[in-house]
Amino acid sequence: MTLNDVRKKYIDFFASKQHAIIPSSRLVPENDSTTLFTGSGMQPMIAYLLGQKHPEGSRLADSQKCLRVQDIDDIGDNRHTTFFEMLGNWSLGDYFKEQQIPWMFDFLTKELELDPNRIYVTIFAGNDEIGIPKDTESGRIWKNEFQSVGITADIVDDCETNGMQGGRIFSYGEKKNWWSRAGIPENMPVGEPGGPDTEMFWDFGSPLASTRRTGGLNDNELPEPIHAASVYANQPCHVNCDCGRFMEIGNNVFMQYIKTEQGFIELPQRNVDFGGGLERLTAAANDTQDIFTIDIFAPMIAILEKISGKKYADANIQYFRVIIDHIRAVTFLIGDGVVPDKKDQGYFARRLIRRAVRFGRFLEIEKPFLSQLAISVIQSYSNAYSNLLERQEIILSEILKEENKFSKTLRTGLLKFDQIFQNRDDVNGEQAFDLYATYGFPIELIIEEAQRQGKTVDTAGFQKEFDANMKKHQDLSRTASSGKFKGGLADHSDMSVKYHTATHLLHKALKTVLGDHVQQKGSNITPERLRFDFSHPEKMTPEEIKQTENLVNEQIQKDMTVTREEMSVAQAKEKGALGLFEHKYGDTVSIYTMGDFSCEICGGPHVEHTGVLGKFKITKEESASAGVRRIKAVLENLSFRT
Ligand code: SER
Numbered sequence: 235m236t237l238n239d240v241r242k243k244y245i246d247f248f249a250s251k252q253h254a255i256i257p258s259s260r261l262v263p264e265n266d267s268t269t270l271f272t273g274s275g276m277q278p279m280i281a282y283l284l285g286q287k288h289p290e291g292s293r294l295a296d297s298q299k300c301l302r303v304q305d306i307d308d309i310g311d312n313r314h315t316t317f318f319e320m321l322g323n324w325s326l327g328d329y330f331k332e333q334q335i336p337w338m339f340d341f342l343t344k345e346l347e348l349d350p351n352r353i354y355v356t357i358f359a360g361n362d363e364i365g366i367p368k369d370t371e372s373g374r375i376w377k378n379e380f381q382s383v384g385i386t387a388d389i390v391d392d393c394e395t396n397g398m399q400g401g402r403i404f405s406y407g408e409k410k411n412w413w414s415r416a417g418i419p420e421n422m423p424v425g426e427p428g429g430p431d432t433e434m435f436w437d438f439g440s441p442l443a444s445t446r447r448t449g450g451l452n453d454n455e456l457p458e459p460i461h462a463a464s465v466y467a468n469q470p471c472h473v474n475c476d477c478g479r480f481m482e483i484g485n486n487v488f489m490q491y492i493k494t495e496q497g498f499i500e501l502p503q504r505n506v507d508f509g510g511g512l513e514r515l516t517a518a519a520n521d522t523q524d525i526f527t528i529d530i531f532a533p534m535i536a537i538l539e540k541i542s543g544k545k546y547a548d549a550n551i552q553y554f555r556v557i558i559d560h561i562r563a564v565t566f567l568i569g570d571g572v573v574p575d576k577k578d579q580g581y582f583a584r585r586l587i588r589r590a591v592r593f594g595r596f597l598e599i600e601k602p603f604l605s606q607l608a609i610s611v612i613q614s615y616s617n618a619y620s621n622l623l624e625r626q627e628i629i630l631s632e633i634l635k636e637e638n639k640f641s642k643t644l645r646t647g648l649l650k651f652d653q654i655f656q657n658r659d660d661v662n663g664e665q666a667f668d669l670y671a672t673y674g675f676p677i678e679l680i681i682e683e684a685q686r687q688g689k690t691v692d693t694a695g696f697q698k699e700f701d702a703n704m705k706k707h708q709d710l711s712r713t714a715s716s717g718k719f720k721g722g723l724a725d726h727s728d729m730s731v732k733y734h735t736a737t738h739l740l741h742k743a744l745k746t747v748l749g750d751h752v753q754q755k756g757s758n759i760t761p762e763r764l765r766f767d768f769s770h771p772e773k774m775t776p777e778e779i780k781q782t783e784n785l786v787n788e789q790i791q792k793d794m795t796v797t798r799e800e801m802s803v804a805q806a807k808e809k810g811a812l813g814l815f816e817h818k819y820g821d822t823v824s825i826y827t828m829g830d831f832s833c834e835i836c837g838g839p840h841v842e843h844t845g846v847l848g849k850f851k852i853t854k855e856e857s858a859s860a861g862v863r864r865i866k867a868v869l870e871n872l873s874f875r876t
Pocket of ligand 1: 273274275276322413485486487507508509510
């Protein structure tokens with residue numbers, strides 16, 4: 235069964251259960267500063283899970299592009315990828331456990347034809363402290379499903395310490411069977427929705443013989459083989475252990491709670507949020523423990539084998555997996571408008587390319603090779619994601635540019651290396667670290683080059699420097715990411731909503747002042763400011779900036795009512811609504827109108843009257859990239875209306 239087959243079976247299955255099929259959102263979340271990337275199918279759905287009406291109804295399904303950069307160090311094993319597609323279905327206050335669980339059982343056993351004897355499930359064990367009980371209801375429903383195919387399914391509560399004991403349904407605490415964007419209940423901020431979940435696992439029958447990890451946070455560390463079977467031999471095996479026998483293939487979240495100052499309360503509606511990794515489901519359907527052996531990766535592996543003259547096997551397997559994973563991810567990223575850069579999303583695009591180049595060196599590839607792989611990604615996915623083909627030229631040129639730049643960095647590092655070694659036979663830890671940190675020169679290459687020249691490197695000294703610096707870096711990024719999350723929590727807060735409405739006014743004002751060529755190229759909102767990128771060939775003059783500001787402020791002072799309507803894409807176009815029509819919208823779209831000034835396709839939320847926005851001020855106008863300008867603006871707290 236191919237990846238495309240599995241995606242189609244899933245979509246058709248949920249369409250037959252009266253679900254509206256919605257297109258994937260972009261990898262870069264729009265109007266959401268909580269995260270850099272869409273990391274799960276539910277992320278673009280938050281507002282609807284919290285109660286806003288979705289224009290397509292209360293039953294939705296899709297295949298959502300996701301990127302989890304936090305998994306980057308796990309790439310190289312048999313099941314992790316940074317980019318993946320997550321199949322999702324949602325009940326927005328519609329059906330609940332009684333329908334979801336039997337549907338999933340049918341989808342897995344009838345559509346994917348998975349042997350039910352090899353499917354295991356987990357349920358939430360309950361937590362008295364937060365007043366949320368054990369999910370016995372899901373346990374009962376699963377039991378019935380298994381019973382219907384002649385399988386006795388016992389529930390086991392202590393598998394982590396005592397093993398599986400012949401059970402089929404296992405209860406786990408909140409570390410495994412609770413889902414929210416912030417993880418376990420105690421990490422959830424007030425206002426965040428979450429709930430217990432029930433997960434499904436596929437049994438490959440035996441642990442992995444061996445697995446290889448890139449190891450830790452060090453991008454440059456050589457992989458260490460871990461012999462899974464021997465490491466885990468003396469530990470009880472259960473579906474969530476790491477021996478590789480089981481693989482999670484789907485997660486039904488019963489998104490029914492929200493955290494408040496007083497603890498958890500029920501959301502106004504009980505939701506279902508199902509997410510299943512498309513690549514993993516395809517691997518299970520083909521009963522292959524290595525997801526990189528599913529059909530979609532085959533052409534990339536063949537190309538890499540040809541370029542490197544090496545086989546996807548044994549000693550090379552991890553290098554192949556990292557390169558293929560990273561190039562697929564970066565192809566989709568650039569396809570969604572990201573360019574390799576120093577910060578934010580661009581930083582990760584760059585990091586993925588650089589890692590791929592380095593892992594290519596391990597396969598002894600010296601010439602640029604990444605574009606050939608990217609072409610293969612584009613071809614394999616062009617039916618499902620036409621934007622890749624449309625942006626092929628830019629994808630290939632950005633990858634090549636970064637690949638060449640980094641190759642040059644490596645060459646400069648080599649020169650520096652020669653300088654250091656000129657009059658000595660060894661390099662100390664500090665020097666090695668300097669080569670690594672300043673010139674991006676990987677430690678393996680430093681060691682390799684040293685060996686080639688018959689010299690030595692103080693690797694222990696390097697490690698010491700590295701650990702000290704890494705800790706500093708980790709502390710910093712931890713602070714940054716918790717800050718990021720906190721900032722984002724306010725995302726649905728008043729200020730972010732206000733900035734969102736102000737963005738619509740700004741968009742229209744720019745079109746009025748500068749001309750109809752102005753098109754939105756990007757938008758980013760935090761509770762502190764808005765940022766808006768748009769096409770315009772030159773710097774705005776001070777007069778143009780003033781005029782734009784004035785025009786927005788006039789609309790605010792008029793205190794116009796903001797109204798929302800639903801209509802077809804064709805009607806929206808006819809009405810002259812602003813929108814990125816090259817994006818795929820569903821059949822029905824929602825339109826926000828402000829007086830006769832602004833009319834735009836948008837999922838909301840927005841303020842009810844423009845008067846609450848306060849005073850609009852442009853704080854910066856600068857270039858974002860060729861032909862694209864960027865405005866940053868703030869709202870000063872002088873409401874005309876409260
Ligand atoms: N939100 C859940 C997940 O990401 C299910 O979609 O696993």
